[in-house]
Amino acid sequence: MRTTIEPLDLDAHLALVHAWVTHPRSAFWQMQGATPADVEREYRLVEDSPHHHAWLGRVDGVPAFLAETYDPFHSELGGLPELRPGDLGMHVLVAPPEQPVRGYTRTVFRAVLDHCFADASVRRVVVEPDSRNDKIRALNRAFGFRELRTITLPTKEATLSVLDRDHLTPENLERAQRHLVAKAIAEFAHERLLSPAPDGDRWLLTTPAGDTTYSFRASRLALDHWAVEPASLERSVKDQPAPLDAQELVVELAEVLGIPDPLLPTYLEEVAATLAAACWKLTHSTASVDDLLTADHQTVEAAMTEGHPGFVANNGRVGFGADDYAAYAPETGSTVRLHWLAARREHTHLSGDPSVQDTRVLLDAGLDPEEYLLIPVHPWQWRNKIAITFAPELARGDLVHLGESADEYRAQQSIRTFANVTRPEQPFVKTALSIQNMGFMRGLSPRYMAATPAINAWVHDLVSSDPTLQECGFSVLREHAAIGFTGDAYHRAGVRSPYQKMIAALWRESPAPRAGEAERLVTMAALLHRDDDGRSLAAAMITASPLDPAAWVRAYLSCYVRPIVHCLLAHDLAFMPHGENLILVLRDQVPVRALMKDIGEEVCVMDGRRPVPEEVERIRADVEPDVRALALHTDVFDGVLRHLAAILHTDGVLDQDAFWAEVARCLREHAEEHPELAEAVATYDFHRAEFRHSCLNRLQLRNTVEMVDIADQSQSLIYAGTLHNPVA
Structure with missing residues (x-):
C-alpha cells in the first residue's frame, strides 16, 4: 500500500469528509448528526488557523483518511505542565473501508506519524483520545505512545499520551x-x-x-x-x-x-546505556547555545548532554527501562511527582530541620504524626525496590505508602536529586535510587547521613564568617534535613550492603532565591557543553559578555578557584568542586559568584589535628600534604579547567597558555593578599612543578560496582605517574 498526504482541499472534499466524520464508526470524532454546513464551518476555522492544519490521506491514490496536526500550546491542552517545546498534536480518522484489509489501519497510522516527524523540529507527538476509546488507546500504545494521565477537556475525559521521536537510528x-x-x-x-x-x-x-x-x-x-x-x-x-x-x-x-573479567559485562552495559542516552540526546536535546544564553536554570540543567567530562561510561543508569529513562532522566526535562512513604518513628532517624515534615499528609492518611515520619521516595524506587524488597515492613505497617506528592519536581544532572518546579523556592530533595551508575549504586545511607545537617551547618557558618569567602560571594546550599529508615532485616543483619541504602532522603536549600534582579543561575557543567552543532556555550557566553576572553576567565576564576583555594589554605577544607556540584550566578553572561552543593557526602577537613565539633567528626581525615593539594590539582585543574581550557583553545577563543596564566595569577594574587597563610601556601605548594596523576576511569575500570570507599576516598585513589603543572 502506497500512502500520500496532502493539505485538505475543503472545496473538493467536503462531501467526503462529511461522510467520514458522521459515520457511526466515527462516534468519538464528536460530529454525529452534523450537517455539511457544520463540517465546513469547523474546517474553515482550521483552514484559517496558523496553529491547526487538516490533511487528506490517500492509499494507492484513493482518499482514505483524514488527519489533523496542531500546536498543543495553542489548543485546549495549553497550560498543561506535561507539554514541552517541540510537541505536535495529532488526530487521525480512517475512512470506513468497504472491506476490511489486514494491517490497513496500522499502515495509515504509521504514515501519519511519519508525516508528523518529517518536521525535524517535532520532538514528540501528543494525542488525547477519549478515555473510553479502548481501540485507539490500544493502537496508540502499540506504536509506543506513553499514557501520562487522564485530563478533563470541555467535551471529554481524555487520556493524554505522548510518543517520542525514535532515537535508536x-x-x-x-x-x-x-x-x-x-x-x-x-x-x-x-x-x-x-x-x-x-x-x-x-x-x-x-x-x-x-x-x-x-x-x-x-x-x-x-x-x-x-x-x-x-x-x-x-x-x-x-x-x-x-x-x-x-x-x-x-x-x-x-x-x-585492566577490567576484571566478572565485571567486564557490567562495564559494557554502562557503555551501551551511555550510547543509548547519546542517541536520545541527539534526537531530543535540540537547544542551541543561543537558546541557552537566556534560558533558566532548569532548562540549562536539562540541556546538558555529556554526563561527565572525564568518565567514559557516564550514563549507565543500569536498572532503568526505556519508559523509566523517558520519565526520569534529567535530559528529558520530565516533571515527576515524588512518592510519600510514612515510616514508623521508632525505626527512623530525622536530623536537622523538622519543618520539612508536612504533617498534613500524614493526617490526611489517618496516621498519627507522633508515630510516623514522612520520607520522600523516587517513583522508580517505590515500584522496583521498596514495594517488593520491603514487603514485610509494609505488611506490618512500619512503612506505609501514601501516594504521590502534590508538588511536581524535575531531576537534576545527579539524577536522584530533584528541584521543586511547582514552588521553586522550596528545598531540593535528594532521594535514594538503587540503580547502578558510573561506578556506584546510587543509594543513601541513613547512618552516614545522620550527621549531614550538622556538617552543613558547620560548613555554612565557617564560610559565612570568612571575610575572603564573603568577598568572593561564595556560599553553600545547606542540606538542612536528612531522614533514613533502618527498621528492616537488612540493617538487623549487620552486614554492609546496598540494601541498607534504599530508604533515605535529604532536603537541600533551593538556589532560586539566591539570584538577584538581572541575574540567572546555571550549572557550572554548562561551561563544558557543546550543542548539537558543536558550538561551545562557554565561548558563546564570552562573546555575549562585555568582557574580553581573558577578563571573563579572570572573573570566573575569582568565583570558583579563589574560594576553593582559600578554603584549602585557611581551613584545610576540601569540597568536590566538579561541574555538577557548583551553580554559577551570572550577570550579563559573566560569573559573579558561585554556590557549592552536595556538602554532606563530599566535604573533608584534611588535617587530622584541626579541631572540629564532635557532631561533624566524620568529615575529618589525616591526609598527607601532597594528596591534600590534589583537591585543587586533580579535582579543579584536571577535572574541570583542563576541559574548559581545551575548549577555548581549540575554538580559538583563548590560547591555553593565556588561560593557565590567568589561573596562576589567581593563585598568586590570593597568596599576596594573605601573607598570614604563607605557611599553608608552602605546605600545599600549588605551584610545584609536577603533581601526582590521579585517574578517575582507572577507578571505575577496576571496580565498576563500587569504585571507591566513600568513607576513605583518599586511600582508594589510583595514580599514573605525574602531570606537569601548567601553573608551575
Missing part, C-alpha cells in the same frame, strides 16, 4: 559511537592506559592483539589532555575499514584497561 548511533570512541581514546590516553604513536600529522593506536588500529588527528595540550578530532577517526580491522564501536574498543583494549 543508524545515523544517531554512528554519531554517538564516533563521539564516545574519541572520548575513550582521549581519556584513556590521558590516564596513560593507551600510548598512541605519532604517524605523520596523525596518531596511530594499535590494540594488543595487533589486528586493529585507530588513526586520528589530535592536539596534545596542557595536563596531557588529548583533544581528539572525532571526524578524523578511522578504524581498520585486519587492514580493512571497520565501523567505530565503543563496546568493541573496550573489548579490544580489555587487556590494557
